[in-house]
Amino acid sequence: MQGWTTTQQAPGVAAQHTAAAPHSYPSNPAYTSVSVRQGFGPYTSTPAYPGYPQPAAMHAQPATHESQAAKPDHSQAKVKWPDSVRDYVQRAFHPDNDDPSVSRSEVETKLKSIIRAATEDGTLYTLDWASMPSPQVLVKADRSATASPASSLFNSKKRKSSEFAQSSDGHTPPPWANTNFRLSLEDRITSPDKRLASDESRTKSSKFQKDANKRRRRFENEYKAHRGTSPSPPPPSSGPIVGTCETLEKKYLRLTAAPIPSKVRPEPILRQTLDLLKKKWRKEGNYSYICDQLKSMRQDLTVQHIKNEFTVSVYEIHARIALEKGDIGEYNQCQTQLRSLYALGLKGNPIEFKAYRILYFIHTANRTGLNDAIADLTSAEKQEHAIKHALDVRSALALGNYHKFFRLYMDTPNMGAYLMDMFIVRERLAALCNICKAYKPDLNLRFITEELGFESDADAAEFIIDYNGQHLLEDRKDYIAFLTGKAGALFEGARAAAFQKVDIKGQI
Amino acid sequence: MNELFDTFAKAHAAHNGYMIAQTLSPVPPANQPQMLSSVWQSANHQSVQGTIKHFIKKSASASYHSSLDNTELNGWVEVYTAYWKAIGEILAGESGKSSWTKVYDAWKDLTSMLIRGYNNHGFQAWTIPSLYMVGKYLRLFAIKSDEERSRNSSRSQAGTTIIQDDFDADADKQSQLRDCEQHLKRIFTLCLTDRAPLEESRKWGIYFVINLLFKTYFKLNSASLSRTILTSLKAFNDRGDMPPLESFPKSQRVTFKYYEGVLFFLEENYVEANKHLTEAWLLCPRSSKANIERILIYLIPCRLLTSHVLPTKKLLEPYPRLQELFLPIAQCIRRGDLRSFDLALQKGEDEFVKRRIYLTLERGRDIALRNLLRKVFVNGGFEEPKEGNAAPVRRTRVPLAEFQTAISMGSGGETVDPDEVECLLANMIYKDLMKGYIARERGIIVLSKKGAFPGTGV
Numbered sequence: 001m002q003g004w005t006t007t008q009q010a011p012g013v014a015a016q017h018t019a020a021a022p023h024s025y026p027s028n029p030a031y032t033s034v035s036v037r038q039g040f041g042p043y044t045s046t047p048a049y050p051g052y053p054q055p056a057a058m059h060a061q062p063a064t065h066e067s068q069a070a071k072p073d074h075s076q077a078k079v080k081w082p083d084s085v086r087d088y089v090q091r092a093f094h095p096d097n098d099d100p101s102v103s104r105s106e107v108e109t110k111l112k113s114i115i116r117a118a119t120e121d122g123t124l125y126t127l128d129w130a131s132m133p134s135p136q137v138l139v140k141a142d143r144s145a146t147a148s149p150a151s152s153l154f155n156s157k158k159r160k161s162s163e164f165a166q167s168s169d170g171h172t173p174p175p176w177a178n179t180n181f182r183l184s185l186e187d188r189i190t191s192p193d194k195r196l197a198s199d200e201s202r203t204k205s206s207k208f209q210k211d212a213n214k215r216r217r218r219f220e221n222e223y224k225a226h227r228g229t230s231p232s233p234p235p236p237s238s239g240p241i242v243g244t245c246e247t248l249e250k251k252y253l254r255l256t257a258a259p260i261p262s263k264v265r266p267e268p269i270l271r272q273t274l275d276l277l278k279k280k281w282r283k284e285g286n287y288s289y290i291c292d293q294l295k296s297m298r299q300d301l302t303v304q305h306i307k308n309e310f311t312v313s314v315y316e317i318h319a320r321i322a323l324e325k326g327d328i329g330e331y332n333q334c335q336t337q338l339r340s341l342y343a344l345g346l347k348g349n350p351i352e353f354k355a356y357r358i359l360y361f362i363h364t365a366n367r368t369g370l371n372d373a374i375a376d377l378t379s380a381e382k383q384e385h386a387i388k389h390a391l392d393v394r395s396a397l398a399l400g401n402y403h404k405f406f407r408l409y410m411d412t413p414n415m416g417a418y419l420m421d422m423f424i425v426r427e428r429l430a431a432l433c434n435i436c437k438a439y440k441p442d443l444n445l446r447f448i449t450e451e452l453g454f455e456s457d458a459d460a461a462e463f464i465i466d467y468n469g470q471h472l473l474e475d476r477k478d479y480i481a482f483l484t485g486k487a488g489a490l491f492e493g494a495r496a497a498a499f500q501k502v503d504i505k506g507q508i
Numbered sequence: 509m510n511e512l513f514d515t516f517a518k519a520h521a522a523h524n525g526y527m528i529a530q531t532l533s534p535v536p537p538a539n540q541p542q543m544l545s546s547v548w549q550s551a552n553h554q555s556v557q558g559t560i561k562h563f564i565k566k567s568a569s570a571s572y573h574s575s576l577d578n579t580e581l582n583g584w585v586e587v588y589t590a591y592w593k594a595i596g597e598i599l600a601g602e603s604g605k606s607s608w609t610k611v612y613d614a615w616k617d618l619t620s621m622l623i624r625g626y627n628n629h630g631f632q633a634w635t636i637p638s639l640y641m642v643g644k645y646l647r648l649f650a651i652k653s654d655e656e657r658s659r660n661s662s663r664s665q666a667g668t669t670i671i672q673d674d675f676d677a678d679a680d681k682q683s684q685l686r687d688c689e690q691h692l693k694r695i696f697t698l699c700l701t702d703r704a705p706l707e708e709s710r711k712w713g714i715y716f717v718i719n720l721l722f723k724t725y726f727k728l729n730s731a732s733l734s735r736t737i738l739t740s741l742k743a744f745n746d747r748g749d750m751p752p753l754e755s756f757p758k759s760q761r762v763t764f765k766y767y768e769g770v771l772f773f774l775e776e777n778y779v780e781a782n783k784h785l786t787e788a789w790l791l792c793p794r795s796s797k798a799n800i801e802r803i804l805i806y807l808i809p810c811r812l813l814t815s816h817v818l819p820t821k822k823l824l825e826p827y828p829r830l831q832e833l834f835l836p837i838a839q840c841i842r843r844g845d846l847r848s849f850d851l852a853l854q855k856g857e858d859e860f861v862k863r864r865i866y867l868t869l870e871r872g873r874d875i876a877l878r879n880l881l882r883k884v885f886v887n888g889g890f891e892e893p894k895e896g897n898a899a900p901v902r903r904t905r906v907p908l909a910e911f912q913t914a915i916s917m918g919s920g921g922e923t924v925d926p927d928e929v930e931c932l933l934a935n936m937i938y939k940d941l942m943k944g945y946i947a948r949e950r951g952i953i954v955l956s957k958k959g960a961f962p963g964t965g966v
Contacts, residue, residue, distance in 0.1 A: 295673060302674055336674070367776065367867055368731070372729070374866070375862060439945065440954075450927075
């Protein structure tokens with residue numbers, strides 16, 4: 001129930017969609033080389049002016065190859081599209097939804113026909129645009145193409161996050177990461193509009209067009225000024241800010257007031273920052289420095305409403321480093337963010353992190369969280385190695401199958417072992433309680449070592465002694481015996497205590 | 509308008525709370541579908557307060573028992589003015605000219621006015637059913653408004669400057685319902701802390717509001733917050749400062765017991781859960797099938813864990829959905845068929861997870877395993893009698909290999925590692941499902957001569 005502005009029928013919908021298309025630049029990265037679009041007030045305009053009148057966008061239609069088709073007549077110019085339709089168009093042109101197999105013109109044609117059909121049968125305002133499949137999808141459905149390739153980029157990594165950082169350099173970079181940094185004046189972006197313009201100028205750099213773009217930008221800035229939304233400091237409702245800071249490093253400071261653009265780094269700078277931080281982390285391994293820097297990066301991303309694959313990678317890297325360093329508070333904050341970022345359909349390593357999530361809930365014995373985490377999984381995800389591992393760990397523990405549990409512990413993918421280490425002692429105690437009650441009169445210590453995943457007999461013995469079980473160890477001729485029959489309830493207290501105190505920080 | 513306030517006056521004269529609640533309904537009575545729009549049309553924005561005041565006075569003076577003093581009268585004028593505005597939004601929404609968000613906001617104002625009526629205008633306790641009416645719809649409108657926003661979303665938080673370090677993903681999704689919770693909490697406090705003597709206390713509204721709060725917390729996925737409500741309630745109950753639950757209407761009791769039970773269930777306190785759910789089950793009229801079903805969904809897994817009882821066919825007969833959920837699993841447990849148990853659990857996984865019983869049902873595997881091991885034991889037969897006429901004794905020393913074979917067969921034929929078999933047996937012993945011990949060196953299990961499988965007759 002929105003956009004009741006007008007129900008006027010638009011005779012030439014075909015032309016209209018290009019006018020709506022400019023809104024399709026919500027948070028796209030700076031270096032997406034998308035083909036020309038009549039970008040108008042892309043980044044801020046939609047959020048800032050929900051009821052943005054379409055005619056203004058019309059002015060933003062300078063000479064391009066599309067402009068003929070897009071030439072509006074006056075009656076159309078008054079039509080306001082419902083926000084839902086605009087969102088849909090926006091979604092269609094969002095770089096995240098780009099599909100190499102579907103050309104832009106196909107998308108446009110499809111969009112036109114969808115919107116025309118909706119206008120003609122009067123369902124423009126009633127259709128559930130949010131759940132409408134994107135034109136790319138529909139085009140492909142039309143072609144009755146086969147299933148799209150799996151998006152899993154997952155590859156197994158070792159435990160160390162620093163190793164990850166190394167490998168991530170050789171990681172298949174997303175398309176935009178390959179684009180060279182061109183530090184021309186124009187590229188030192190101060191507004192997304194300029195950024196857009198530079199994109200355009202790169203692909204279609206006729207001088208005329210550059211001028212046209214500049215003109216348009218100027219106009220737009222004036223327009224904004226009129227609307228009173230651009231003066232700084234911006235009023236609280238002015239939408240995401242656009243940073244202009246060019247320093248790579250920045251100390252983290254908690255915000256107490258609206259951020260100042262000159263102290264916020266735009267995405268291209270942040271990308272450089274991330275590279276720098278990765279190098280520093282590998283070289284110096286100074287966690288407090290890295291954590292501080294990553295936090296300030298996260299803040300800059302947030303205040304600028306940047307939610308894309310780069311955002312994902314920042315949170316993933318911070319989560320891994322925090323995990324390695326046992327900083328559960330930061331780790332949890334990152335996980336929470338990652339969860340919603342993945343939910344937006346952004347690419348990253350959801351399998352890896354969903355698996356961590358399950359392991360973490362096992363650690364905190366959070367049944368509700370665990371239940372929700374399982375509910376979130378698709379059946380395909382349940383078959384993925386890391387997630388399957390985490391689910392198996394869960395079910396082994398639920399059924400008290402310590403044998404299986406410790407086998408799984410020995411073979412944990414990614415950095416999951418850091419999480420499992422958090423509850424391994426507790427589970428060893430539980431298993432010991434079990435064993436002491438079930439086996440009589442004694443056992444070879446080697447059996448404990450093997451069943452409970454200790455590195456050596458000495459480790460196993462030490463563990464038992466730590467819990468005051470020295471009298472249960474007996475040196476026999478060729479082995480050490482563990483006198484289970486005499487243990488009584490020795491480990492029960494420690495077990496209960498271990499299960500009781502689960503330290504929850506920055507809970508998910 | 510006339511009719512509305514005639515009802516109001518009648519309700520006042522008779523001290524009929526449910527009747528007065530009816531005058532605050534956002535849904536027209538079935539026999540007068542035009543009720544709302546006629547009320548809406550009989551006033552306009554400028555004069556609405558005066559009009560309502562006029563009508564209330566007129567109706568009140570027509571009835572004998574008019575006991576409305578001026579303060580109370582003004583309070584009701586405020587309430588009905590807010591009500592009038594709210595139905596204005598509702599009617600506008602019906603013709604597509606408003607949104608659920610606006611309806612919610614208008615209804616929220618009505619709620620505030622009503623609460624203020626009790627605090628400042630001396631509304632009497634018998635009128636509390638109007639709080640039920642208003643609170644009930646406040647929650648429903650909040651949910652509608654949240655749904656509406658999520659349909660139109662993709663622009664969440666877009667209009668605001670964020671000064672946080674990270675995005676708050678969930679804040680927006682159910683923001684209206686969260687807001688609603690605050691207002692329900694106010695009603696809760698309003699009822700809980702009334703110091704009037706019990707017979708004329710707003711405390712009689714407590715369970716209705718608590719149930720609304722429970723529903724809200726469960727919907728918000730933060731069921732655990734219900735605990736705080738129960739804690740403050742308990743403080744009053746312990747002091748004897750609250751009417752006993754038994755004196756409240758049955759509908760409120762059943763709902764309350766159900767939620768209390770589910771709450772314990774989620775906290776894995778199956779013994780308590782069992783107690784409360786059983787109570788709800790016994791109280792709930794057999795005719796409300798949907799509610800019985802809701803109760804049984806949690807009660808059945810509860811019983812399985814606490815007393816190892818499986819649902820009978822007869823119990824589930826009237827509920828095909830429950831049969832589908834539980835019968836396959838129950839059969840596998842009975843037969844001790846591990847493999848089919850795993851498959852059945854997997855098959856129902858989505859549904860079980862959705863209802864939050866997956867993790868509980870999973871533990872039924874222990875019972876399936878127990879039944880399987882028991883078969884091995886029973887089939888082992890009896891020891892050679894040592895003396896002529898002593899009672900026969902079962903063979904209590906069972907080779908590990910026999911159990912291993914059984915478990916391997918039960919798991920669908922693949923050979924299970926002997927160490928894992930030992931682990932499973934150790935578990936059975938630890939959980940007191942089986943009595944005995946493992947003598948590893950000799951490769952045998954020594955089972956208790958008396959009650960090797962407690963509670964199963966052997």
